[in-house]
Amino acid sequence: MSHEGLEAENLNLWRGERHVLRGVGFAAPRGACLHVAGANGAGKTSLLRTACGLLYPESGRVLWNGRNVHEDLPAFHASLIYIGHEPPLKADLSALENLRFWIGMRRRVGRALLAAALQRVGAAAWSERPARTLSAGQKRRVALAALSLALVPLWLLDEPTTNLDAEGQQLVGALIEEQLTRGGVVLAATHHELPVAAVRVRRLELRLA
Amino acid sequence: MPELPNSTLAATAAEPRTTGATGEGTSVLEAARLVLLRDLTLAFRRRGQLVQPLAFFAIVTTLFPLAISPELARLREVAAGVIWVAALLASLLALESLFRDDAYDGALEQYALSGQPLTGLMFAKTAAHWLLTGLPLALMAPLAALSLGAPAGAVPGIVASIAIGTVALSLIGSIGAALTLGIRRSGVLLALLTLPLSLPVLIFGARASELAIQGASYVAPLELLSALAVLGITLAPLAAAAAVRISLE
Numbered sequence: 001m002s003h004e005g006l007e008a009e010n011l012n013l014w015r016g017e018r019h020v021l022r023g024v025g026f027a028a029p030r031g032a033c034l035h036v037a038g039a040n041g042a043g044k045t046s047l048l049r050t051a052c053g054l055l056y057p058e059s060g061r062v063l064w065n066g067r068n069v070h071e072d073l074p075a076f077h078a079s080l081i082y083i084g085h086e087p088p089l090k091a092d093l094s095a096l097e098n099l100r101f102w103i104g105m106r107r108r109v110g111r112a113l114l115a116a117a118l119q120r121v122g123a124a125a126w127s128e129r130p131a132r133t134l135s136a137g138q139k140r141r142v143a144l145a146a147l148s149l150a151l152v153p154l155w156l157l158d159e160p161t162t163n164l165d166a167e168g169q170q171l172v173g174a175l176i177e178e179q180l181t182r183g184g185v186v187l188a189a190t191h192h193e194l195p196v197a198a199v200r201v202r203r204l205e206l207r208l209a
Numbered sequence: 210m211p212e213l214p215n216s217t218l219a220a221t222a223a224e225p226r227t228t229g230a231t232g233e234g235t236s237v238l239e240a241a242r243l244v245l246l247r248d249l250t251l252a253f254r255r256r257g258q259l260v261q262p263l264a265f266f267a268i269v270t271t272l273f274p275l276a277i278s279p280e281l282a283r284l285r286e287v288a289a290g291v292i293w294v295a296a297l298l299a300s301l302l303a304l305e306s307l308f309r310d311d312a313y314d315g316a317l318e319q320y321a322l323s324g325q326p327l328t329g330l331m332f333a334k335t336a337a338h339w340l341l342t343g344l345p346l347a348l349m350a351p352l353a354a355l356s357l358g359a360p361a362g363a364v365p366g367i368v369a370s371i372a373i374g375t376v377a378l379s380l381i382g383s384i385g386a387a388l389t390l391g392i393r394r395s396g397v398l399l400a401l402l403t404l405p406l407s408l409p410v411l412i413f414g415a416r417a418s419e420l421a422i423q424g425a426s427y428v429a430p431l432e433l434l435s436a437l438a439v440l441g442i443t444l445a446p447l448a449a450a451a452a453v454r455i456s457l458e
Contacts, residue, residue: 052322054457078234078324088315090247092254101247105240105323108233 003066005029005185006051006154011060013043013050020046021057026204028185030153033176033196036189038206044189045085047206048156051187052082064154078106080154085162087143091132095123095142098131103149117145121171136163144168147175155179157188161195169195240325241333248337251310258306262299262342263349269295270353281358288357289367289418295353296346296371297378297411301403303342304382305396307334312390312456321457327450335383335446343375359422366421366431373434374414380441381406387452410437 006028013021020043028034036044049055051062053069053076062069069076089098096114103109118127121141131139140163147155155176161169173195176186180200188194194201235243252259273291274284311317311334320330350371351364359367385403389395413430420427 054318054321056458074324074326076324077322080322082318082322084315084318086315088319090251090310090314090316092251093247097250101243102319104243105235105319105325107235 003063005032005065006034006187007063007066008051009060009063011047011050011057011062013046013055013057015046021050021060021206023060024204024206025060026202028187028202030183030185031180031200033180033186033188033194033201035194035201035203036187036206037191037203039191039208042206042208044191044206045158048082048158048187048189052080052156053077054082079152080156081106081147081150081152082156083143083147083158083160085158087139089131089134089139089142092130094128094130095134095138095145096127099142099145099149102146106150106152109149113149114145117149118142120148121145122167137165137168140164141168141171144171144175147179153182153184155184155186155188157186157190159190160188161190161192235325237325237329240323241329244320244330244333245337245340248334249340252337252341258303259341262303263345265302266295266299266346266349266353269298270357273357285358285422288354288359289415289422291357292350292353292367292371292418293374293411293415296350296375296414297404297407299346300342300375300378301382301400303338304379304386304403305399307338307383307386308390308453309386317390317453318457321454327453328446331383331387331449331453332442332446335379335449338383339376339379343372343379346375347372354418354422360424362424363418363421366427367418370414370417370421370427370431370434373431373438374410376438377410377434377441378407380438380445381410383449384445384452387449387456390453390456410434413437 007026009025011021011024012019024047026034036047038044046055050057053062053073064076064079088102089095093101096118099114099118100109115124118124121144123138123141123145126134126138131142134142160172164172176188176194176196177200179186270291273287277283277287308317311320321327323330347368350367354364354367355361382403385399388402389399392398413434417427417430417434420430
């Protein structure tokens, strides 16, 4: 069972003239959270995007449960959710509609489940408002609701605690802990501390060139 | 969508899962339907953008009588060409925004990561584009045709040619729109890329309308137009999906 989870071996990624990832490797077994740390521009986002198969590294490979993810990208994508530093919300749709479309693409969700998820992230009062009128922190909370609904084993989070108040950050921690307890894997890129029990967190420090 | 019982969240959350593909996963068709629905909903929230290509079509077709001659006999000779060039440009006008908003707010990324075949989702987006521009243009065409002196008997032929032709135009355009995603102010480049590819559609479409106005049989060019549309349906979403993937790198 040593290959359960997400692994990367010797990733090298170039963006134009810049050698962004220089031989990066990691192992995030089930139940573990990988905290990707590093200064701005150190390649945290690039690593996350490479890990979810959006970017093709020049060398090295990413393995999900022991299999190269590029062998069957659709199946790999069906088992992950990626949230970039800007939550992917449509400005003209309400929080609820955004969530319904976003999660609906992946699995069937009923109204009750959506409402429960929005309630949990404290979005019940403004779930009918267009996303255009929401603050950055509120948009983040909608993304958290999506996380809790996606029911996928792999989470890739770019700066998950940005723009959130103290209570929101605790919520991120609680959601990540639940995911780990379920046997899920979390990759979180942030230069802040993660509000998660230290024993479950592995740290990967990316350095600037 | 069938409602799930309230307890599902707790039940599923408690047990460990092995893969993301659960029994309640969304099928491709359902995902495509959601994409279509989302684009239509968004378009109706911003009606101003929706009306622009149609207003453009109406204005261009009314400019010609002013510039050429108000004589219906002379207008009738150019009517097919005028309607078709105006429809081509109006369809192009709406193309730039086909993927731009999705690329900007991260929706495109989520489509690519949804585990659904991107080709199917691109087809749904193009279908939405046709429903929002091609179909209304076809419905407006009779008005333009009659005001340019075309006989009432020509209306079915003109509507059919525009309706089928714009399917091909939307599909060709989707490739261009996807290819120019990474470029700022891509409007002119998009036109340079798309217009040459649209020439066969313009030729057969205008020919079908011309024959309809003359009262002759317009079946042959309409069939060729349909063939182009079918070719587009089979190939364009594949190309657009590949271009979108490249733009996300």
